[in-house]
Amino acid sequence: MMDLREKIIYQQIEESLGKLSYLKDIAIGIPAEDIAKLEKNLKEAEDAIVNHKNMIAKNKLTLFEEIFSLIEDKYFSKLTPRQIDLISRSEQRPKTLDYAREVFEDFEEIKGFESNNVDPAMVCGFAKLKGNDVMVIGHEKGGFDEDFRRGGSALPQGNQKAIQAMKLAEKFNIPVVTFVDTPGSWPLEEFLPAQRIAKNLEMQYLLKVPHISVVIGEGGSGGALAIDLCDYRIMLDKAYYSVISISGGAAIIAKDKRHITEDDLDRAAENLRITAKDAYELGVVDKIVEEPKIGVRKSDKDFYPVLKDAIIDGLDIIKSKVSPFFIPGSGSKNSWRLKKYQVPILLRKRKSKYRKIGKYHTNLSDRIKFFFGEIYRIRWIHSIFVPIRKSIDAFIKMKAKEAEGTFLLEASEQPKVLKYEDRWVECPNTTIHGCQDIWVPTLFEEYNGICPNCGYHFRLIIDNYIDLIPDKGTFREFNTGIESINPLNFDGFDEKIRIAKSKTGRKCAMITGYAHINGIPVVMVFTDVRFRAGTLGSAEGEKFYRAIKRAIREKKPLVAVHQSGGARIEEGILALMQMVKTSIAVAMFKQAGGYYISVETDPTMAGVLASYASLGDIILAEPNAQIGFAGIHVIHQTVKQKKPKNYQHAELVMSRGGVDAVVNRNNLKSTISRLLMLRKAKGRECFV
Ligand SMILES: [Zn+2]
Known part of the structure; x- marks a missing residue:
């Protein structure tokens, strides 16, 4: 018979074995001899206890603990971003289902179970938190024998399932708690991953209940955003959040792209600013929850209550923002339910949270115009400004006629691809x-x-489209002063952005302005693929947002022509947040009754496709334009399947339902104007 003391020692040995295998797992450069010392003591403790030598076993375990805490102090006091990346992916970290069961009471999974599931990489269910009903949703990586969960890479169906669960939460007026833990969305194009993420962004913004998100492990780019457009974001201090994987980032900065070195990987991890501390400093995360020094493991029962308190605090904070009389901590049953009048306040707060994220330069003239634009929104000021504004408009029109387009963009003078x-x-x-x-x-x-x-x-350059779509001489650019910078001080990017500016003569990749299309006044957005591959960064996000605001204010339809490689990697998580910001802008525009025609030209990819490009009321594309979520080599690597050359061509995207029509370039303008005319789109009539 084993006595109680022996039982306890056996338990301690088991726990120590777990810690040891964890150290080996995360492999953050602890020397082999230190690991060997730990192994030796543990082995001796095991031998001793088998022979009922309790004292020796206990001594050996004490020694094990002493060596372990030395290792902790030496190697875990200051972790590098790459080490954090390794820890975030550890098998022993708690996963969504662990938190769902340990942090909440009565968690009941809905919408599929284990492998019998639309998407086992996404789980959702009702649960209780401090007596309140909540909806828990999250990426689930599962254990080592659960390949069917694809390591937490959700399918578009999984992301759709998450939205359905959020809508269910809305029906019952209960808050949503999401757990983010994904290396990214599954990149097969057949079910339109990018378009689904865009849809998720739009619908999450419109969600009428509080939404709190916890980044528990991997915050992989668009896949994370699919469930992460929240009112309050918590991040564990050994989780990461990034626009691209470290190896992807390394491929960008490596001198020799064929041989990525350890140094490249280290530099990429530093430059991308992926840690919780970075995300907090950049305004993306509201609270960091500290894990145990070596990172949290499933068996760390003390950690769950810590996270639970943080989630409760977060929900209280959201509630107090929409309800001034609510005192955080005073919550009772149903304290996070919203009253009808509080919903618009919640949405407004959500919008302004993302509006603020991003760094760019702007000039004085744009700042003044922006200031007046903001004032103009206030109703009583509006009524004073209308006559003044009308006369200013008339003056501008007169001057425009006189100038015969001299202050229009000199499109035909720009170089061609x-x-x-x-x-x-x-x-x-x-x-x-x-x-x-x-x-x-x-x-x-x-x-x-x-x-x-x-x-x-x-492939055309964007200037050709500025020639092709608006009526001749009607394009008037606005917000020209907004300028891309290097907000993260990404290695070597200052020079790259300088070259992009001098090559294109532009300050950022996006061009916004007024135009007429067969006489119909519209707001237009163009992206220049020659400027850092037309990528979406802070400046572009802000320009898009402001263009939308003008379109709403002046009740004009929006026509956007996309030509972009995706989110701007060198702006890291800030670029990722521009996907949120632009999607919110489109949602606002549609809410206000706006009509948006999106034109996808060669190429329309990744972060741009996974946000505003896919949110058009009508989406047109040019023949053989490349339209896709991930680069073709990423798809090959991830899904281990070879795909045909035309895998991401517009025609195939249309057959999958991602594009409404593929339109010959010669018919592009007439098609757009016909679509505008169908809504009798003369100025205000285009709005509902
Ligand atoms: Zn040909």
Whole structure:
């Protein structure tokens, strides 16, 4: 018979074995001899207890603990971002289902169980917290024998399931608690991952109940955002949140792209600013919850109450923001329910939370205009300003006529992607359709960049679209002073952004302005792929937001032409948050009755496709434009399947339901204007 003391020692040995295997797991550079010392003591303790030598076993365990705490002090006091990245992915960390069961009472999973599930990588269920009903939703990585959960990479169906659960929470007026733990969304295009994330962003903004999010492990880019547009964000101090994986970031800064070194990985991890501390400093996270020094493990029962308190505090804080008489901590049953009048306040707070995130430069003139724009929104001031504004508008129109477009963007003077060089290009379909080589000036001047034989659409630059879509001389750019910077001091990016500015003559990748399309006044947004691949950064996010505000104010429809590689990696998590900001802007616009036509040209990718580009009321695309969530090599690596060359072509995207129509470039303007006319879109009539 084992006596009680022996039983306790056995338990201690088991716990120590767990700690030891954890150390080996996270492999953060602890020397082998230190690990060997731990192993030796543990082995001796085991041998002793088998022979009922309790005292020796106890001594050995004490020694084990002493060595362990030395290791803790030496190697865990100051962790590098790469070490945090390793810890965040440890098998022994608690996962969503652990928190669901340990932090809450009565957790009941709904919408599928284990592998019998639309998407086992996303779990959701009702639970109780401090006597209140809540909806718990999160990425679930599962254990080592649960491959069916794909390591927490949710499918679009899983993200849809999360939204359905949020809507259910809304029905019962109970708060939503989400747990973020994903390396990213599953990148197969068949079910439209990017478009689903965009939809999730829009719908989360409109959610009429408090939403608190906890980043518990991996905060992988768009996949995280799919359930993370919240009112209050908690992050564990050994979790990460990033726009791209460290290896992806390293590929960007590596000198030799074929041989990524350890140094490249370290630098990428530093530069991307992925830690909780960074996210807090950048205004993305509201509270950091400290884990045990070596990182939290499933068996750390003391940690769950700590997180529980943080979640309760967070929900109290959200409630107190919409209800001035609510005292945090005073909560009783149903204390987080909202009254009807509190919902618009919640949405307004949510909007302004994301509005503030991002760093860019702006000039004085834009700041003054912005200031007046803000004042103009106030109703009584509005009534004073209307006559003044009308006369200013009339003056501008008069001057515009006089100037014959001199202050319009000089589109045709901009260089083309394929310059008007005296050379011939080969159509990519030559071998299939036997197309003849085309002389470059003829291709762009006569054929609009379309192969006359097979209809292949060569990539245009955005200036060509500014020539092509608005009526001649009607495009008037606004918010020209907003300028991209290097907000994270990303290595070498100052120079890259300087080159982008001098090459394009622009301050950021986005161009916004007023235009007429066959006489219909619209607000237009263009993205220039030549400026840092047309990526979405803080400046672009702000410009888009302001364009939307103008469109709402002046009740004009929005036509946006996209040409972008995605979110701007060098702006890290700030770029990620621009996806939220732009999606909120579109949701606001639609709420106000606005009508948005989105045009996806070659290329429309990743973060841009996973936000505002996919939120158009109508989405048009150009033939053979590349439209997708991830780069094709990322897809090959992740899903281990080879995909055809046209896998992300507009035609296939349309067949999957991601695009409403693929429109020949020659018909683009007439199609847009027809769609605007259908809504009798003359100025105000375009609004509902
Ligand atoms: Zn051709």
